[in-house]
Amino acid sequence: MLIRKPADLRPADVTPKSVYLDRRKFLAAVPAAFLTARELLSPRGRALAGTKLNNVTKSPFSTTEQMTSPDVVTHYNNFYEFGTSKNEPSRNAQNFKTSPWTVSVEGDVAKPRKFSMDEILKLAPLEERIYRHRCVEGWSIVVPWIGYSLSALLNAVQPTAKAKYVAFESYWDLKQMPMARPDMAGIGFPYVEGLRLDEAMHPLALLSVGMYGETLPPQDGAPVRLVVPWKYGFKGIKSLVKIKLVSGQPSTTWNLANANEYGFYSNVNPDVDHPRWSQAKEQRLPSLFKNHPTQMFNGYASQVAGLYSGMNLKKNY
Numbered sequence: 001m002l003i004r005k006p007a008d009l010r011p012a013d014v015t016p017k018s019v020y021l022d023r024r025k026f027l028a029a030v031p032a033a034f035l036t037a038r039e040l041l042s043p044r045g046r047a048l049a050g051t052k053l054n055n056v057t058k059s060p061f062s063t064t065e066q067m068t069s070p071d072v073v074t075h076y077n078n079f080y081e082f083g084t085s086k087n088e089p090s091r092n093a094q095n096f097k098t099s100p101w102t103v104s105v106e107g108d109v110a111k112p113r114k115f116s117m118d119e120i121l122k123l124a125p126l127e128e129r130i131y132r133h134r135c136v137e138g139w140s141i142v143v144p145w146i147g148y149s150l151s152a153l154l155n156a157v158q159p160t161a162k163a164k165y166v167a168f169e170s171y172w173d174l175k176q177m178p179m180a181r182p183d184m185a186g187i188g189f190p191y192v193e194g195l196r197l198d199e200a201m202h203p204l205a206l207l208s209v210g211m212y213g214e215t216l217p218p219q220d221g222a223p224v225r226l227v228v229p230w231k232y233g234f235k236g237i238k239s240l241v242k243i244k245l246v247s248g249q250p251s252t253t254w255n256l257a258n259a260n261e262y263g264f265y266s267n268v269n270p271d272v273d274h275p276r277w278s279q280a281k282e283q284r285l286p287s288l289f290k291n292h293p294t295q296m297f298n299g300y301a302s303q304v305a306g307l308y309s310g311m312n313l314k315k316n317y
């Protein structure tokens with residue numbers, strides 16, 4: 001067996017008390033490898049079963065770091081609507097109905113409207129962007145997403161001067177997602193997220209409709225999700241149905257669940273530890289070890305640090 005107890009896992013981290021309703025409290029304290037070595041090492045069939053996306057251009061924002069295999073990325077997921085274990089979304093989301101689909105873009109905008117998926121796919125040229133993705137739990141992957149800057153969609157509805165933040169909401173339907181209940185998942189639904197308007201307008205903030213050359217698999221947030229590569233993965237809200245421009249800071253799911261541990265900003269920061277584990281290093285899947293150094297803003301500091309000049313990043317975590 002390759003499973004070993006890493007040096008940074010203290011006995012206190014694996015003592016499960018009052019963790020029944022907060023899976024992340026328990027799961028995150030245990031390195032991903034500890035629970036899923038079998039998943040990561042066993043061979044599987046075809047990973048994606050989407051539609052090929054054509055006319056996708058390469059983006060200068062892509063990293064040259066080695067991509068994670070699609071098999072890992074599509075079978076090691078966080079999508080609590082379909083179960084809280086990493087291997088549940090790939091099984092439970094297979095019949096998720098993602099067509100027809102509309103995204104309502106509303107609030108403090110001059111031209112509120114609903115976009116069909118067809119309209120979203122055609123709104124701007126599709127780009128492949130190979131981004132690092134760092135989950136707050138300590139694992140990371142490198143994914144060739146397909147999409148375009150969220151700013152293209154926001155500009156289409158013309159934000160007014162009142163708009164200072166953007167609030168996002170995921171699809172929620174107990175018939176298709178019977179586990180999407182607070183008593184089962186330990187978080188509220190629908191899943192909600194938010195960004196400051198200038199963060200949302202930053203070119204790196206990606207509205208993603210695909211990965212590995214194809215449309216998104218259901219477990220990765222089909223048919224359209226957000227990817228904010230300089231922030232912890234939970235800011236990348238999946239299966240978007242609503243985007244609302246607002247004047248005040250929106251509520252966010254993990255902050256509502258545990259404000260002490262998950263802030264609004266959640267920028268990747270190796271110097272600000274989670275209250276119960278260090279964020280200095282990460283487990284780059286499929287590695288079994290948490291030995292890969294975590295970079296400030298997940299390696300995107302030269303592009304995004306300016307958004308936070310003058311802000312205390314330890315206080316505004």
Ligand SMILES: Nc1nc2c(c(=O)[nH]1)N[C@H]1C(S)=C(S)[C@@H](COP(=O)(O)O)O[C@H]1N2
Pocket residue numbers: 073076077078079080081134135136170191219220221232233234235236237238239
């Ligand atoms: N609606 C919704 N969006 C979500 C989540 C979720 O549970 N529900 N999990 C988040 C977390 S914690 C992470 S790390 C990423 C995982 O994306 P992936 O499974 O495609 O790697 O999705 C984020 N978006």
Ligand SMILES: [Mo]
Pocket residue numbers: 078134135136137232233234
């Ligand atoms: Mo995450």
